[in-house]
Amino acid sequence: MNANKPQLGTLFLTYLKIGTFTIGGGYAMLALVQREVVDKYHWLDEKEFLNMMALAQAAPGLIAVNSAIFLGHRLCGWRGVAACVAGAVLPSVVVILLIAMFFSQYKSLPAVEAVFKFIRPAVVALIAATVVRLAKHIR
Amino acid sequence: MLYLQLFLSFLKIGFLGFGGGMAIISLIQQEVLRYGWATEQEFVDMVAISQVTPGPIGMNCATYVGYTAGGVWGSLLASAGIVLPSLLIMTVVCRLYDRIRNRWQDNKVFIWVMRIVRCMVVLLIAHAAVTLMTPASFPDAASWIIFGVVFVCSILPVFVPSAPGTRLRRTLDAVSHPIYIILFFGAAGLVKYFL
Numbered sequence: 001m002n003a004n005k006p007q008l009g010t011l012f013l014t015y016l017k018i019g020t021f022t023i024g025g026g027y028a029m030l031a032l033v034q035r036e037v038v039d040k041y042h043w044l045d046e047k048e049f050l051n052m053m054a055l056a057q058a059a060p061g062l063i064a065v066n067s068a069i070f071l072g073h074r075l076c077g078w079r080g081v082a083a084c085v086a087g088a089v090l091p092s093v094v095v096i097l098l099i100a101m102f103f104s105q106y107k108s109l110p111a112v113e114a115v116f117k118f119i120r121p122a123v124v125a126l127i128a129a130t131v132v133r134l135a136k137h138i139r
Numbered sequence: 140m141l142y143l144q145l146f147l148s149f150l151k152i153g154f155l156g157f158g159g160g161m162a163i164i165s166l167i168q169q170e171v172l173r174y175g176w177a178t179e180q181e182f183v184d185m186v187a188i189s190q191v192t193p194g195p196i197g198m199n200c201a202t203y204v205g206y207t208a209g210g211v212w213g214s215l216l217a218s219a220g221i222v223l224p225s226l227l228i229m230t231v232v233c234r235l236y237d238r239i240r241n242r243w244q245d246n247k248v249f250i251w252v253m254r255i256v257r258c259m260v261v262l263l264i265a266h267a268a269v270t271l272m273t274p275a276s277f278p279d280a281a282s283w284i285i286f287g288v289v290f291v292c293s294i295l296p297v298f299v300p301s302a303p304g305t306r307l308r309r310t311l312d313a314v315s316h317p318i319y320i321i322l323f324f325g326a327a328g329l330v331k332y333f334l
Contacts, residue, residue, distance in 0.1 A: 017318070019193065019194055019195075020193045020194075021193065021317065021318050021321060022193060022194055022195055023190075023191065023193060023321065027264060027267040027268075027271075029195070030264060031293065031317040032317040032318065035316065035317060047253075047257065050256075050257040050260050050261070051236075051253060051256070051257065053260050053264075054256045054257065054259070054260045055229075055232055055233070055236060056229070057260070057263065058157075058232075059225070059228050059229050059232050060154055060155060060156050060157050060224060060225070060228060061153050061156055061221070061222070061224055061225030061228065061229070062156070062163065062195045062197040062198055062221070062222075062225065063195070064194075064195035064198070065195065065198070065222055065225045065229075066229050069225060069226060069229035069230065069233065070229060070232075070233055073229070073230060073234075074233065074237075078230075081226065081230065085222065085226070088194075088195070088198075089194070089198055089218065089222060091193045091194045092192075092193065092194025092195060092198040092199050092218075093198075093202050093214065093215070093218055095192050095193050095194065095199075096188075096189070096192060096194070096199050096202040096203050096206070096214070097202065097206060097211065097214055099188060099192065099203075100202075100203055100206040100207065100214070101206075110332065111329065111332050111333075112191075114328045114329060114331060114332035115325045115328040115329050115332075116191045116325075116328070117278070117282070117328055118281075118285060118324040118325065118327050118328030118331075119191075119321055119324050119325050119328065120276040120277075120282070121276060121277055121283070121285040121286040121289070122285050122286070122289045122324045123271075123321070124268055124271045124272060124276060124277075124286060125285070125286045125287070125288075125290040125293065126289060126293055126317050126320065127264060127267055127268040127271065128265070128268040128286075128290055129289070129290050129293030129294045129315075130293075131261055131264050131265045131268065132293075132297060133293070133294065133297055134261050134264070135261055136297075137257075138257045138258050138261060139254060
């Protein structure tokens with residue numbers, strides 16, 4: 001089924017990277033997941049990627065976490081699930097805890113707002129581009 | 140009791156949260172207001188911070204609410220609560236899907252059903268992109284220029300043919316890489332702020 005079974009460490013680090021650069025929720029990570037999982041490591045082809053997204057959205061829970069579970073399960077069974085979910089969740093928990101504990105005025109910093117003013121439209125463009133990239137693989 | 144309530148509430152949200160991040164936010168909001176873990180204004184700020192920090196929105200929001208209500212343990216319990224139902228349900232879904240796929244992958248009906256499903260997923264992604272084009276995220280012309288530049292860069296590899304390993308391919312990969320794009324525009328925003 002899968003010629004290239006990844007190491008658990010690779011899976012964990014890949015999802016850690018995806019979790020870290022997912023800014024703005026499930027759809028925002030699509031471009032990066034496709035990049036890593038389909039283009040770079042060939043763990044799934046485009047069709048299976050879309051099937052995975054369908055299942056991840058249809059099931060209750062967070063899309064990012066659900067897709068991490070699908071991929072982990074497909075590649076390495078329950079160990080893979082643990083590695084992917086830990087990677088996907090860790091950046092959230094660590095960053096939010098740090099912010100909640102030390103930087104509760106974080107949002108009102110004008111420098112932070114300036115950074116995100118530029119990032120927000122870029123993230124929307126990444127999502128829109130994913131549509132173009134995936135549309136030809138529907139069949 | 141607070142810890143148990145936090146865990147159970149987020150467990151419930153994990154089981155009932157269909158439709159991903161934003162749908163889950165509204166469920167979290169109901170629980171937050173019902174148990175008085177935060178005021179409405181505090182919750183709006185938490186959602187805003189959840190949107191601009193790394194990680195899935197729902198996960199960020201759960202961690203934040205958990206911390207506000209019950210400190211570090213509260214945040215860990217809330218996070219565990221929201222993930223646990225996914226673990227159970229998605230593992231079963233994956234098993235079923237693998238089994239169905241192995242048995243029916245040559246079946247015409249299955250192939251067509253999955254084709255329609257993929258088509259709907261792509262439409263949902265398009266819908267998400269359009270929904271996110273709010274005045275708050277696109278306040279001025281610069282936003283649309285950034286959108287255009289990133290969109291064109293991201294789809295370049297689809298339309299420009301390039302052989303693996305060539306310099307052209309490496310350049311295309313670099314300019315369309317989501318991480319580089321986010322880092323670049325984040326840095327650009329910072330530079331503009333200090334200039």
